[in-house]
Amino acid sequence: MRTLIYRFFLLIGFLLLTLQLMEYISIQGNTPDILLILVIYISHKKGVMEGQVTGFAAGLLEDIYSIELFGIHAFVKLIIGNLTGLIYSNFTADNFGFRILLGFLASLIHGILFMIAKTIFESMDVWYYVTNHLWIKILYTTVLTPFLFLFLEFLEKRFGEQ
C-alpha cells in the first residue's frame, strides 16, 4: 500500500514538474521527458507489470493535461514500460552507460511510437518533428536519465519499499 501511495505521489510530482518547471529548462521549446525516465526507472527496477502499469498511468496523466491526441502518451509509455520491463527480465546490467543507453533507446522508441500513432490517428509533419524536436528531446532525456535515476534511487531509499 505504501508503495502504491509512494508511486502515486511520485507520478503526480513528476507530472507537476513536467507541467510547471520544465518550461524554464526547455531548449528551443523542447523539454526532457521526465515521466518517461520515471517509467523506465520503475520498469527497470520492478519489471514488466509495474513498468507497463506505471507507463500507462503516467501517460494517461500526461494525456489529461496535454493538448495532444488523448491516449497517445498512455499508449507510448505503456509500450515503453513493457519493453523496459522485458530488458529488466533479461539484463541485469545497471551502470551509468547502460542508463544512458536505456534513456536513449527509450526516448528514441518513444519518439518513433509517438510519430507512428500521431500519423495514424491524426496527421503530422514527421520531418519537421524529427529535425526540430525529436533529436533535442532524445538528447535532453538521455543526458538527464542517469541523474534522474540517481535521484529516484535516493527517493526510493527514503520513501519507497524498505
Next chain:
Amino acid sequence: MFSFFLSKHRNSFIFGFLFILSVSFMSFSSTKFSLTFKEVGETILYPFRFVFGGIWDGAAGLVNSFGEREKLKEALEQREKELIFYKRQFVEVEDLKKENEKLKNLLNYKQLESFDIESARIIGRDPEANFSSLTIDKGRKDGIEAGMPVFAYYNEGKGIVGIISESSFFTAKIKTIRNKDLAVGIYLPYAEIHGVVQGLGDNKNFMALLYIDKDISLNLGEKAITSSEGDLFPKNILIGTVSYIDTTDKTRLTHKAYIKPYINLAQIEDVFVIKKSLEAKE
C-alpha cells in the same frame, strides 16, 4: 486451468488490455477517425431517440392541435374584427382624402387665380326654375356685391356660372347663365367672331347664340368663351359649346344656334366670385 493460464500470462493480459484501452482512447479522440465517444453514444441512442421523439412529437402535436384550433378560431375572429375596423378606416380615409383634395383644389384655385376672388359654397338651388338662380353662403360681409361675375371649376375646367344678382349680409344670389335675363358677350375662337348668348329659361338646358352673321360658318362642338369686349366677365372663360344650329329659317340674317353650357349647374358645389379684376386694377 484457466486461472493458471491467466496467472502465467498476467503481464500479457494486462498489457493487452491497457494497449487496447489506450488505442481506444486515441481512436475515440482522433479527428481523423469519425468515431468519437459522442458519436458512438449518439449512434447507439439514435434509434431510441428517433422512436421516442416521433411518438412524443405525434402525441404533443395531437394535444396541441386541439388548443391550436381554438387559438386559430380566436385569431380568425380577431382578424375579422380588425378587417371590419380597417375597412371602416379605409372608407373614412378615402372620404377624408376626397375632402382634402377638394379643399386643396379650392385653395390652389384661389391662389392661382389672377383675380381677386372669393370662394363660396352653394347653399340653395332653384331646380324648378331650371337653375336660373343659385344661393351662396357669402354675402356683403365678404365683399360680395351685385353684378360680380361668378365662375366654377367643372371637370378640371373653368366655366361661367353667372353673376351676382342680389347680395345680403351673409348670402348672395346668382343669376345663372340659364336665366333668360342674363346676356353674356362671347367669342368663338374658331370662327373668330364675337357674339352674345342669353339664357332661355323655361327648363331648357341651352342658351341662345345671338348676333352671329349667317355668312360666318359655325360648327357644332365649337367652344364659346367669354369675350374680351364685354366688361362683365374676364375674357377666355369657357361658357359652352355650340350644340345646335337651326338652318330651317332661310330668311334670317343671323344664325339661330344654341350653346350648351359647359357647367352643369346641378353638379357643382363651390363657386368663385370675382370681386375685382387684377387687370382692371392695373
